[in-house]
Amino acid sequence: MSRLYAISLVLALIVVAIMSLAFGAMSIPFADVVRISFGALGLADPGFVEPGQHGVLMGIRFPRTLLAILVGGGLSVAGALMQGLFRNPLADPGLLGVSSGAALGAALIIVLGTTLGLSAPWMLPVAAFVGAVVSTLLVMRLSTVGSKTMVSNMLLAGIAINAIAGAGTGLLVYLADDDQLRDLTFWTLGSFGGASWADIRLSMVLIVVPTGFALFWARTLNVMLLGESAAYMLGVSIQRLKQRIVVVVCIVVGCSVALSGMIGFVGLVVPHLCRLMFGPDNRKVVPASLFLGATLLLGADLVSRLVIVPSELPIGIVTSVIGGPFFLALLSSSRKKGLW
Amino acid sequence: MRNVAMFGLIFSIGCAKSSTSETKAPAKVSETIPVQAEPKIGPLVTLGGSITETVFALGLGDKVVGVDVSSLYPLEATKLPKVGYYRQVSAEGVISLAPKMVIASASSGPKDVLEKITNVGIRLESIPATKTFAGAKARIQSIAKLIGAEEKANELIAKMDQQIQGVKKIETPKKVLFIYARGAGSLNVAGSKNAADEMIRLAGGVNAVSEYEGYKPINSESIVAAAPDVILMTSRGLKSVGGAEAVTQLKGISLTPAAKNKAIIEVDDLLLLGFGPRTGEAVTDLAAKLNATTNAEPKP
Amino acid sequence: MLEALNITVRIDSKLILEQVSVTAEAGEVVAVCGPNGAGKSTLLRVLSGELEPTSGHVLVEGRPLSSWAPKALATRRALLHQQSPLSFPFRVREVVELGRFPYTDDARHDDIVSSCLEQVDMLSMASRVYTTLSGGEKQRVQMARVLAQLMSDDQHHKILLLDEPTSSLDLPHQDATLALAAKHAREHNYAVLVVLHDLNLASNWADRLIFLHEGRLAAQGSPSEVVTTEVIRSVYKLDSHIIEHPDTQRPLVLVRRSPSNSAPEIHTNQLQILD
Numbered sequence: 001m002s003r004l005y006a007i008s009l010v011l012a013l014i015v016v017a018i019m020s021l022a023f024g025a026m027s028i029p030f031a032d033v034v035r036i037s038f039g040a041l042g043l044a045d046p047g048f049v050e051p052g053q054h055g056v057l058m059g060i061r062f063p064r065t066l067l068a069i070l071v072g073g074g075l076s077v078a079g080a081l082m083q084g085l086f087r088n089p090l091a092d093p094g095l096l097g098v099s100s101g102a103a104l105g106a107a108l109i110i111v112l113g114t115t116l117g118l119s120a121p122w123m124l125p126v127a128a129f130v131g132a133v134v135s136t137l138l139v140m141r142l143s144t145v146g147s148k149t150m151v152s153n154m155l156l157a158g159i160a161i162n163a164i165a166g167a168g169t170g171l172l173v174y175l176a177d178d179d180q181l182r183d184l185t186f187w188t189l190g191s192f193g194g195a196s197w198a199d200i201r202l203s204m205v206l207i208v209v210p211t212g213f214a215l216f217w218a219r220t221l222n223v224m225l226l227g228e229s230a231a232y233m234l235g236v237s238i239q240r241l242k243q244r245i246v247v248v249v250c251i252v253v254g255c256s257v258a259l260s261g262m263i264g265f266v267g268l269v270v271p272h273l274c275r276l277m278f279g280p281d282n283r284k285v286v287p288a289s290l291f292l293g294a295t296l297l298l299g300a301d302l303v304s305r306l307v308i309v310p311s312e313l314p315i316g317i318v319t320s321v322i323g324g325p326f327f328l329a330l331l332s333s334s335r336k337k338g339l340w
Numbered sequence: 341m342r343n344v345a346m347f348g349l350i351f352s353i354g355c356a357k358s359s360t361s362e363t364k365a366p367a368k369v370s371e372t373i374p375v376q377a378e379p380k381i382g383p384l385v386t387l388g389g390s391i392t393e394t395v396f397a398l399g400l401g402d403k404v405v406g407v408d409v410s411s412l413y414p415l416e417a418t419k420l421p422k423v424g425y426y427r428q429v430s431a432e433g434v435i436s437l438a439p440k441m442v443i444a445s446a447s448s449g450p451k452d453v454l455e456k457i458t459n460v461g462i463r464l465e466s467i468p469a470t471k472t473f474a475g476a477k478a479r480i481q482s483i484a485k486l487i488g489a490e491e492k493a494n495e496l497i498a499k500m501d502q503q504i505q506g507v508k509k510i511e512t513p514k515k516v517l518f519i520y521a522r523g524a525g526s527l528n529v530a531g532s533k534n535a536a537d538e539m540i541r542l543a544g545g546v547n548a549v550s551e552y553e554g555y556k557p558i559n560s561e562s563i564v565a566a567a568p569d570v571i572l573m574t575s576r577g578l579k580s581v582g583g584a585e586a587v588t589q590l591k592g593i594s595l596t597p598a599a600k601n602k603a604i605i606e607v608d609d610l611l612l613l614g615f616g617p618r619t620g621e622a623v624t625d626l627a628a629k630l631n632a633t634t635n636a637e638p639k640p
Numbered sequence: 641m642l643e644a645l646n647i648t649v650r651i652d653s654k655l656i657l658e659q660v661s662v663t664a665e666a667g668e669v670v671a672v673c674g675p676n677g678a679g680k681s682t683l684l685r686v687l688s689g690e691l692e693p694t695s696g697h698v699l700v701e702g703r704p705l706s707s708w709a710p711k712a713l714a715t716r717r718a719l720l721h722q723q724s725p726l727s728f729p730f731r732v733r734e735v736v737e738l739g740r741f742p743y744t745d746d747a748r749h750d751d752i753v754s755s756c757l758e759q760v761d762m763l764s765m766a767s768r769v770y771t772t773l774s775g776g777e778k779q780r781v782q783m784a785r786v787l788a789q790l791m792s793d794d795q796h797h798k799i800l801l802l803d804e805p806t807s808s809l810d811l812p813h814q815d816a817t818l819a820l821a822a823k824h825a826r827e828h829n830y831a832v833l834v835v836l837h838d839l840n841l842a843s844n845w846a847d848r849l850i851f852l853h854e855g856r857l858a859a860q861g862s863p864s865e866v867v868t869t870e871v872i873r874s875v876y877k878l879d880s881h882i883i884e885h886p887d888t889q890r891p892l893v894l895v896r897r898s899p900s901n902s903a904p905e906i907h908t909n910q911l912q913i914l915d
Contacts, residue, residue: 051461193429227724227725236710
């Protein structure tokens with residue numbers, strides 16, 4: 001059964017990725033999609049390429065598809081790490097203040113960027129990333145007594161930092177004019193519309209590498225579920241693990257938010273879905289989250305750009321509209337089975 | 341004149357960009373520079389309500405193949421495919437409509453998305469936003485130059501000037517409070533240096549609030565203190581709070597002379613704040629409405 | 641073997657343990673007894689290395705605890721907690737497999753896990769979901785996990801620390817669990833240190849008993865030396881009869897039911913409230 005699920009997950013990602021390259025506002029015949037893609041990969045001579053098609057495929061759809069895969073996979077693995085760290089299936093990277101910090105950073109640039117002379121296009125993602133890192137460091141600092149970080153304190157510190165960052169964002173919303181307010185709203189709802197190859201290169205460093213490390217911690221995460229004390233008895237260096245998890249979650253989520261805005265729900269729901277398929281063993285849940293997260297976010301992006309062609313729906317709306325009811329249904333059915 | 345110079349600068353940057361870009365930009369670019377009136381122009385996508393309106397007013401509405409969601413006038417424009425809100429445009433959406441040129445409000449974006457559009461060889465021209473009458477006229481000329489409709493533009497501008505000059509000066513100007521509403525919970529009042537302030541001035545009124553610039557939510561007490569004779573709102577804003585009757589009952593507003601006289605003026609959003617080709621019409625319309633309230637006031 | 645020398649633990653200026661020294665030799669079962677709040681669990685946490693004592697040293701194989709790498713220590717000593725917060729729906733077998741975390745060689749894991757489950761009489765429930773088990777069943781699964789942690793081919797001396805391993809168990813399983821611990825001490829030379837409330841269970845299975853009272857060592861020795869009316873009165877403030885177990889000849893404690901036996905503190909408190 002597990003193996004069947006695993007194979008379907010990999011296949012689903014491949015199918016959705018191909019669909020994501022093949023469909024969009026501009027209709028490009030599938031044969032041309034294949035020809036141009038193979039040509040770009042250096043696998044075949046593409047022959048005559050229409051510049052418009054080439055531009056759309058290589059300049060828009062490819063980076064967009066790759067970014068959705070990386071962000072979806074990264075956010076989901078980050079969610080699985082958080083749920084392991086907090087030993088709670090409902091934990092979410094937001095608990096560390098990552099998203100609210102990023103939102104504050106983004107709001108700062110959107111609203112005050114022009115006034116402060118910080119309006120260059122790269123300032124927004126940088127500010128969002130810095131916001132994510134700073135708020136996470138604060139949460140970490142506030143919840144560490146001596147050389148020990150208390151997870152329960154982390155939760156409380158996270159709530160406090162979220163509230164403070166939220167107040168800051170609120171103040172900026174008050175100061176914002178109409179256009180800025182719109183921008184802020186759109187940013188909050190996320191989009192892969194601006195994905196570029198530079199974004200992909202950056203994600204290779206800030207999403208792929210840390211997520212790759214996290215894949216090796218699955219067994220340790222399982223032991224953590226026994227409780228910190230029991231994990232210590234089994235030889236886990238608790239404090240080091242906590243720091244590593246927080247650093248990875250912060251970098252991966254910070255980078256994702258910086259590049260594509262806030263995309264809620266994925267980090268929470270995907271690991272949960274994986275547990276329903278594979279059970280609680282993180283050696284399966286973590287890699288499965290990678291694939292399922294990538295597939296779902298890619299699918300959501302596809303929906304977001306096909307549903308009101310030639311316009312686009314913010315992806316955050318799609319993930320919530322699909323994810324919310326789906327999650328509720330799962331929750332109520334698994335409750336009946338007595339799994340939670 | 342400054343605007344024309346700025347346009348020239350933007351235009352030359354645009355040209356330099358398309359000629360240096362790697363993708364095969366159409367060699368036709370140079371041909372589109374209008375040597376005389378009525379050259380052939382390709383399909384257009386317009387981003388921003390006033391820009392769409394201007395292109396239609398210049399008689400080239402039939403060239404427009406796509407607009408953004410803020411393009412609400414004229415009616416023909418609203419029936420065209422939408423490529424998103426002008427600050428959150430879909431790159432592939434624009435490209436799929438195969439325009440030769442995108443005429444965009446300067447605040448269009450996101451920047452990286454616009455870049456994708458120019459990367460496939462589509463010419464992108466950005467037109468600075470304006471909140472003044474002079475700016476509105478300059479903008480019409482800039483757009484006309486892009487699409488080769490200068491003659492029509494001169495006609496339009498002459499008509500606008502005529503309309504503005506026709507506004508009767510009122511001896512005791514009315515104090516006007518402009519409320520930008522998005523539901524009863526979100527009432528923003530126009531201070532100085534914004535589109536609404538300019539329109540009130542052009543129509544011969546006085547803005548009741550001048551303590552700050554732009555739009556801000558202000559409290560009920562400040563509204564009472566401002567004591568406006570007239571309350572000006574956009575149609576959508578008025579609808580969002582439940583109509584003129586509801587406005588007069590809002591906290592603070594209910595105590596103003598405007599509420600007592602039921603002097604609530606409603607003007608279409610884009611007409612009032614867009615500074616498009618209908619600005620002259622909008623000013624005459626607003627002035628007439630202001631005068632009407634004057635007449636309605638019981639004379640001492 | 642495990643040695644603790646002059647352990648003092650002070651938390652927020654409150655003295656939890658004061659100058660306590662205990663040892664557990666290889667092959668020996670040591671029971672730690674005493675009233676609630678005497679410091680038994682704290683002592684166990686110090687012995688396991690989880691809690692750094694305010695002063696004093698803990699030595700494992702003659703080396704201070706702090707000098708051990710966590711993984712190396714994990715193959716030598718295991719601790720069974722009173723309770724486990726595990727709330728994810730693992731299968732029973734998977735929970736026991738978690739005990740194999742310190743080892744990387746995979747070949748014998750399955751056999752070891754099965755054997756440990758069998759020893760706690762849970763093999764037939766190996767594929768049940770842990771979170772649906774009863775308290776006693778969970779405790780036995782955790783016992784199997786702890787045994788699995790120490791089971792290996794290396795010739796290291798193993799230290800098994802058990803914190804009230806029988807608290808949720810029925811009578812036969814209480815006895816079986818202690819018998820299991822004792823078996824590992826005899827056959828595999830484990831040093832076993834077990835916190836117990838049931839003095840008769842301790843007396844029956846331990847080679848040595850340690851009484852803690854208000855953070856201090858009150859008495860230690862073989863069951864017949866320390867399970868006496870005097871020690872029980874001084875540690876628990878309780879009068880008792882001591883009789884001999886007919887099979888093992890070890891001392892058994894019977895609480896006296898005579899009026900002279902002063903009522904426990906909690907009763908007097910209740911009376912005061914009634915007044």
